[in-house]
Amino acid sequence: xxxxxxxxxxxxxxxxxxxxxxxGGSVLAVPALIYLLGFTPxxxxxxxxxxxxxxxxxxxxxxxxxGNVRWKTGALFAAAGIVPAIVxxxxxxxxxxxxxxxxxxxxxxxxxxxxxxxxDRDPQPRQVxxxxxxxxxxxxxxxxxxxxxxxxxLAVPALVSILGLRMRAAVGTSLLVITVNSLAALAARAGxxxxxxxxxxxxxxxxxxxxxxDGKRLAAKISGPALQRIFAIxxxxxxxxMLADAFH
Numbered sequence: 630x631x632x633x634x635x636x637x638x639x640x641x642x643x644x645x646x647x648x649x650x651x652x653g654g655s656v657l658a659v660p661a662l663i664y665l666l667g668f669t670p671x672x673x674x675x676x677x678x679x680x681x682x683x684x685x686x687x688x689x690x691x692x693x694x695x696g697n698v699r700w701k702t703g704a705l706f707a708a709a710g711i712v713p714a715i716v717x718x719x720x721x722x723x724x725x726x727x728x729x730x731x732x733x734x735x736x737x738x739x740x741x742x743x744x745x746x747x748x749d750r751d752p753q754p755r756q757v758x759x760x761x762x763x764x765x766x767x768x769x770x771x772x773x774x775x776x777x778x779x780x781x782x783l784a785v786p787a788l789v790s791i792l793g794l795r796m797r798a799a800v801g802t803s804l805l806v807i808t809v810n811s812l813a814a815l816a817a818r819a820g821x822x823x824x825x826x827x828x829x830x831x832x833x834x835x836x837x838x839x840x841x842x843d844g845k846r847l848a849a850k851i852s853g854p855a856l857q858r859i860f861a862i863x864x865x866x867x868x869x870x871m872l873a874d875a876f877h
Contacts, residue, residue, distance in 0.1 A: 632666065632829060639665055640833035644684065644840020646860060656740050656778050658837075659733055660867045666829055670729040671722055674777030675815075675823045676830050678718075681778065682811040683834045684841060689804040697801030702792055706802070707809035709763040710770020717774035718814035722823055727875045733776050734871035741864035743786075762791050769806065774814035781807060 639661045646657055658680050662673035692698050721729060765787040772780045784803035788794045794802060 633832060635665060636829045636833045637836045640680075640836035641840040643680070643833075644837035645843055656737050656864060657867065659777055660737070660871055662833075663730075663871075666833075668826070670726045670733070671724075671823050672826070674721060674729065674733075674775075675818050675825060676833075677777035678773075678811050678815050678818070679825070679830055680834050680837055681773075682808060682815060684837050685804045685808045685811065687838050688841065689801070689808055692801030692804055695801070697797045698805055699794060699798050699802045700805065702788075702794065703802040703805035704809075706762060706766040706788065706792065707770075707806040709766030710768075710773070710806065710810045711813045712770070713767045714770035714774035714810045714813040715817040717771040718817035721775045721777075722818055729776075730871050731875035733778075734868045734875060736772065736776055736778065737864050737868040737871065741861040741868065745858065745861045765791050766806070770810045770813070773807065773810040774817065777814070780810075 643658050643661060658677045659670075659673045662668040662676050663670060668676060689698065769780050769784050769787065772778065772783065781800075781803050784806055785796075785799045788799035788802055788806075789796060792799075
């Protein structure tokens, strides 16, 4: 299979996961870029940031039309993550490949475990604590910049429990936060020597966006918990393989 065709197919599958599952779907992008498309870990995280930015911005538009984005709240949360995202992105470009792979494997495993853990989809909002909110925003920015993942599986619970948003508003607002953090991290990596393979990334992004629309329809036909369990198991296997590769 040619690299172009593989990029198209892989992008469609990632988009399908993003559309069906929302937060957490983009975690598969980095291992797909490394093990299927031949990217180095550093190049894969940069490419993933481009993919995450494009897909998140597209999804943000649809949520904004539906009135599910709290712009002021999201902007303040995202502002706390801009500097950490830039610092983390700069650091990631200079780390050994094995360390970056191991760190990503750990985050992928965390995402999978959070998906497997049952919880209240719309808990009662808590009182907002500015320091805690700023800390959560900074942490999410660092994860996005360092590993090239959107971090929706971390952002949505934080927006619900810390900022008191209802679930639909949290999902929409998280897309604003992820888009801003991804753009900040990309800006930091613009001055590095990490190559950007647009011939592979562009078709990947295109089919990922199209796949996300089909993912929404898939989510309507299959129960959310069942989809999350399947995806979480796949993610745990990927995390284990990446961890083994890091210490090989």
